[in-house]
Amino acid sequence: MKKLITLAFIISAAAVFGACEETDLGRYCVVGFDNESGLEGVKAINAEAPECLDRICVFQASPVTTEDSEIETIQYCSKKCGSDGDCSGGDKSNCSSGFICIRIGEESEDLNSKCICECRDFLTAKDVCQNRCKTGDSDKDDACNQD
16 A cells, blocks of 8 residues: 555655646737738737736748738747757647747847747747857757758
């Protein structure tokens, strides 16, 4: 009986202390920003989004217009990161190229100079190659190493 109780305790502890890492990276959220400007590459961040685990919701507009001149947009939950590896495992249903770790600038006073996971599909070449949080990530990126 004592072994059974010990086993039940171990299973319960594993469940409570996160045997599985929970993430909502890529899940839809609302930034509260309307891209009325129609500008390509616009980015807005809500650093107090209650529907996101890390309270970070990102709005991005495509850096390049599509053939029919429509600017695509996306809104999703994000999280702080230190390298691209921290951005794996997100919901890629609206972000086919996945998420990478980007240093934030003046788009957000709360996160200025911090790094968050952003959808690669909606980033400019400058973001992908120059604004990576960890320099080694851009050094290994084929898009940044073309002659």
